[in-house]
Amino acid sequence: MRIAIMGSGAIGGYLGARLAGAGQDVTFIARGAHLEAMRRHGLQLESPRGNVSLPQVTATEMPSDVGHVDIVFFAVKLYDNEEAAAAIVPMVGPETRVVTLQNGIDSVETLARWVPPSQVVGGVAYISGYIKEPGVIVHAGGATQFYVGGHNDPVIGALQTACTRAGNIGLEAVEDIDQVLWTKFVTLCAFAGATSLMRSGIGPVLADPEARIFLGQLRDEGMAVAKAAGHPMRDGYEADARSRWQNLPPDTRSSMANDLLLGKRLELAWLSGRMHALGNELGVPTPAHTAVYRALHLYAKGAEP
Template sequence: MRIAVIGAGAIGGFYGAALSSAGQDVSFIARGATLEALRTHGLRIIGEQTLTLEAPATDDAATIGPVDVVLICTKTFQVADAAHTYLPALMGPDTLVVTTQNGVQAPFVLEKIIGREHVAPGVCRVWSKIAEPGVIDLMGGPKSLVAGTWDDAVTPVLSAFRTALHEAGIATTDTTDIWTELWTKVIHVVPQGAVGALLDAPLGQLLERHLPLYRRAMTETADVARAHGAHLPDDVVETTLGFVAGQDPTSTTSFQRDITAGRPSEFAAQVGAIPALGDEVGVDTPVNDVIAEVLGLAEERHRRA
């Protein structure tokens, strides 16, 4: 199938490379130093796997034309701009645009631009980072990508994409509840990044010294998720805590690293979104309210600096 990947960074670079190496027709949309690197040296995966491949890359989506699937792998705050800039040339009548961002906001951003019939909410789990433009350091993790349609209907394009993922060695499931999948990852990722950024603490410290606060932030997030219709097990918080306890205690989330370094962050789509999402369904989130207020002020200061 024909696949376009918008953003050849840690996420788009890995998944695009895996699909391309498995024989799918993959084109990358990139800009600046990344585009130059892809054109000059191709795309390289280092770390747990080693791979170098030619990567058709452009900053002009019109040279690609309509595709079956678009993987949109930008930061959440870049989704709207990327959609307006690139999607008109990539869309066919049955094209699905798969989101990969943390949080639940990206599908709603796209819905307003292309209509929910074209939006495929996605959940990716891979530990990777940009070593340099065009070079992705793969550090492990589940290396999975789960996608569904807005109403969980299985379309021919979605079915073919799931098959392509299997053939590429990317773990996936034929989920019938993509929104629960999205919220499950929110509970895993957002409280860690929020509390970690608030206290400038890695995961190991969150699980020891700051565990009560970490658990409260996670519990509130799970309450909001259930009120929004996510079908979560009663022990989702303890199960999630048990899972992260097996990860590198020095690890931090990309959101935490961005906001503490003063870079543009996904604050608005992550902890910044939890209070309003709670208000929508009548769920109080006092811990997340305070964290969002403090980190929101930090975000504003960085933008003004």
């Protein structure tokens, strides 16, 4: 398959490295030092599930140079959505599927303004990773699970086959991707809010009684917002979320927490900020998410004020 990775950070870099290492035709779209490193030295993936070393990769800053592809993995930061969505248009042919693997619940709607809605496939990624240095992606451990829409879509079926052959990519096509998106949204907003506001990995948050209560409040508020929006969490969700957090390496932080520490822009407006806005719209109190949103708002554009 011809595959383009729009946003070659932790998620896109992991997928692209595994697929390219298995012989798929992968183009990485990146910028800055990360792009330059890939052009000079290729891409390295460090993972407890097996490293991948790619001395040469196809990498560019210009999606318009790529041509039509079978799959675009859309994995840019949410604040870059509109610019990136416009940029991928030249890569989208009549049979292309654009698979969004972003945080939040708004990516499909955003992409559908630029790409035919029938070709946009919602998705979520359960993976913890980061860019260690330009050209080097680290998978921090834990799950490497991806859920996408497009159940019974032959193009998505071919992608599943490619992921299975690559190994260490659990990609599952589901019938109700909206519910999967909302479940990830509720889970991630709590995880991101807690690890960012407390400047801590998930292990210490779970070990401390007061921090653990706050994490639970964030989760419960998200559940209430989801229910009011028509997407209630399934029975047993609380235990599933707790188990997912407990199974992460103790020092694991959300990508937003890592960005905060590095002085980068934050996806705050699309996570706890979105919960805050939805709570106001739906009449659901969200004091914990509102606290996260207001406390971190000074840092939303990056660096310290």
